[in-house]
Amino acid sequence: MDANTILEALGNDSRRRILSLLAKKPCYVSEISFALKMAPKAVIEHLEKLEKAGLIKSFEDGRRRYYYINQNMRVEVSIAPHMFQTSVISREAPDLDKAIKEARRLFDEINRSNFFRNISDIYRNLMNLREAQERFSMIQNYIFSKFSEMFERFLDEVERFVEDDYERIVLLGLSKGARSAVEIAEEFGLPYTEVEKAIERLKNKGIVREVMRDGKFEFAIKC
Amino acid sequence: MDANTILEALGNDSRRRILSLLAKKPCYVSEISFALKMAPKAVIEHLEKLEKAGLIKSFEDGRRRYYYINQNMRVEVSIAPHMFQTSVISREAPDLDKAIKEARRLFDEINRSNFFRNISDIYRNLMNLREAQERFSMIQNYIFSKFSEMFERFLDEVERFVEDDYERIVLLGLSKGARSAVEIAEEFGLPYTEVEKAIERLKNKGIVREVMRDGKFEFAIKC
Numbered sequence: 001m002d003a004n005t006i007l008e009a010l011g012n013d014s015r016r017r018i019l020s021l022l023a024k025k026p027c028y029v030s031e032i033s034f035a036l037k038m039a040p041k042a043v044i045e046h047l048e049k050l051e052k053a054g055l056i057k058s059f060e061d062g063r064r065r066y067y068y069i070n071q072n073m074r075v076e077v078s079i080a081p082h083m084f085q086t087s088v089i090s091r092e093a094p095d096l097d098k099a100i101k102e103a104r105r106l107f108d109e110i111n112r113s114n115f116f117r118n119i120s121d122i123y124r125n126l127m128n129l130r131e132a133q134e135r136f137s138m139i140q141n142y143i144f145s146k147f148s149e150m151f152e153r154f155l156d157e158v159e160r161f162v163e164d165d166y167e168r169i170v171l172l173g174l175s176k177g178a179r180s181a182v183e184i185a186e187e188f189g190l191p192y193t194e195v196e197k198a199i200e201r202l203k204n205k206g207i208v209r210e211v212m213r214d215g216k217f218e219f220a221i222k223c
Numbered sequence: 224m225d226a227n228t229i230l231e232a233l234g235n236d237s238r239r240r241i242l243s244l245l246a247k248k249p250c251y252v253s254e255i256s257f258a259l260k261m262a263p264k265a266v267i268e269h270l271e272k273l274e275k276a277g278l279i280k281s282f283e284d285g286r287r288r289y290y291y292i293n294q295n296m297r298v299e300v301s302i303a304p305h306m307f308q309t310s311v312i313s314r315e316a317p318d319l320d321k322a323i324k325e326a327r328r329l330f331d332e333i334n335r336s337n338f339f340r341n342i343s344d345i346y347r348n349l350m351n352l353r354e355a356q357e358r359f360s361m362i363q364n365y366i367f368s369k370f371s372e373m374f375e376r377f378l379d380e381v382e383r384f385v386e387d388d389y390e391r392i393v394l395l396g397l398s399k400g401a402r403s404a405v406e407i408a409e410e411f412g413l414p415y416t417e418v419e420k421a422i423e424r425l426k427n428k429g430i431v432r433e434v435m436r437d438g439k440f441e442f443a444i445k446c
Contacts, residue, residue, distance in 0.1 A: 004236065010300060011234010013227065016309070023307040055302060069304045077233060077298040079278060080371035081291060082378065084246040086239070100330070104323065110369070119380045119430060123398065124446035126377060129370040136366065140359050146333070147352040148303035154349060155305065157342045175346065207342060223347035 001054055003086040006075055009053035014038060015046045019069065022056060024172070026068035072145050076137060092145060093138040100139065106132040151175075161207060166190065166198035171221065174208065179218040224277055226309040229298055232276035237261060238269045242292065245279060247395070249291035295368050299360060315368060316361040323362065329355040374398075384430060389413065389421035394444065397431065402441040 009015055017036050021027060029047070033040045047067055050056045057070040071090075078085040093099035106128050154175060162168045173184035181199055185192040199219055202208040209222050232238055240259050244250055252270070256263045270290055273279045280293040294313075301308040316322035329351050377398060385391045396407035404422055408415040422442055425431040432445050 004239065007230070007233050007239065008236070009234075010230050010309075011232075013231070016227065016230065016307075019302070019307040023303075023305055069302060069307065072303045074302070075298075075300040078367050079242070079292060079297070080246075080295045080367070080374075081293065082246055082374050083371055084239075084242040084292065086233075096330075100327065107319075107323070119377070119384060120445045122373060122377045122380055123444045126370065126373050126398065127446060129366055129373060133363065133366050133370065136359060136363050140356065140363065143352055143356050143359065144301050144303070147349065147356065148306050150345060150349050150352060151303075151305050154342070154345045157345055161342060175349065221343070221346045223343045223350060 001073065001088045001090060003075065003088045005053045006055070006088060007086060009049050009055060012046070014042065015050055018046055018050065019055065022067060022069050026066040028064045028066050072148060074141055074144055089137050089141045091138060092142045096139065096142055099135050103132055103135045103139070161205065166194050167202055170195060170198045170202060174219060174221050224296065224311045224313060226298065226311045228276045229278070229311060230309060232272050232278060237265065238273055241269055241273065242278065245290060245292050249289040251287045251289050295371060297364055297367055312360050312364045314361060315365045319362065319365055322358050326355055326358045326362070384428065389417050390425055393418060393421045393425060397442060397444050
């Protein structure tokens with residue numbers, strides 16, 4: 001996977017909006033076109049670029065072609081006065097415990113050498129820092145894939161509890177950080193009263209609870 | 224700092240090439256134009272976008288305006304079937320030891336709960352994973368700023384040892400991963416024989432050494 005191709009694909013607002021939409025569920029062209037108020041022709045062009053960059057794939061279902069995100073991947077860009085570095089991480093730490101221990105050891109070595117006698121000392125420290133960076137990137141990728149795996153399980157579990165689309169969307173919204181009925185209604189373009197009713201039903205089922213934050217009532221999934 | 228504006232700025236090949244160039248040293252417009260074979264007008268437009276995104280700044284020196292990277296920042300994009308997340312991290316872990324310990328604790332909790340009784344269990348695990356992710360991002364940012372700080376020290380130290388631009392560039396090239404005279408000559412557009420001579424001088428000063436890798440001779444900074 002090439003960082004440049006991916007940054008090119010991500011460097012466009014419409015394509016980022018399409019990715020956000022596909023992260024909710026697989027969609028077909030006219031669905032995307034309607035949701036994002038974008039001409040179908042433009043949607044098709046953006047989908048082609050995203051597909052070329054390897055970020056999405058499609059499948060046919062009846063007469064429709066659905067597009068979906070088929071990647072589990074992280075892109076990291078590091079920018080500093082003497083550095084510009086882009087990387088795509090899809091590799092996971094093979095042994096997580098070892099990776100954390102090793103990162104810890106590198107840190108200790110880095111912190112021990114606050115005193116540099118010569119250029120070799122500084123350079124060795126640079127190499128240690130670079131290695132620590134790589135190890136942490138792999139750890140991060142592990143966490144991320146664990147997160148998205150867990151999120152799939154969460155979605156499966158949601159299906160067992162919900163009775164309609166409103167309840168489904170409320171749980172999805174809350175899981176992604178929404179905190180009030182208004183927020184969810186606006187984010188997903190739903191009528192406020194329906195969202196509120198769905199929240200009430202989920203509270204009665206014991207899945208959602210009311211919390212007080214900064215003097216205001218908000219909602220959260222029980223945990 | 225807004226992830227969208229930054230991804231927009233990074234989503235263009237010319238701008239990424241300009242950033243790579245500025246990571247070597249501050250440059251003025253016609254210098255960039257010459258190095259990247261780009262019309263000055265285009266260079267100016269790209270510089271404006273990079274400046275607007277907050278990635279570069281400029282200063283005047285005599286009759287010239289120099290552009291340089293003024294940021295220490297990481298951009299992370301996470302892509303998965305149910306997730307599309309972009310973030311800009313410029314915050315460091317306030318207490319590194321604590322951050323690592325806390326990440327470790329979260330991990331233990333995540334690994335302990337392989338058995339999920341209900342949606343709350345799964346959701347709690349999701350929240351733990353998200354928190355672990357944030358902590359590791361801050362740790363990564365700490366490492367990265369430590370790295371670029373150390374790199375500045377390395378460049379300062381280099382100045383004390385080098386006698387000319389060739390030696391300077393050889394050390395820079397080797398520090399950024401180059402392994403042979405040919406690689407350095409090509410990357411920086413220098414005559415091969417001069418690069419070779421500079422390497423020889425640095426070997427005699429005891430800063431560079433010859434290493435054998437996969438049956439071939441390569442060069443590395445001593446450490």
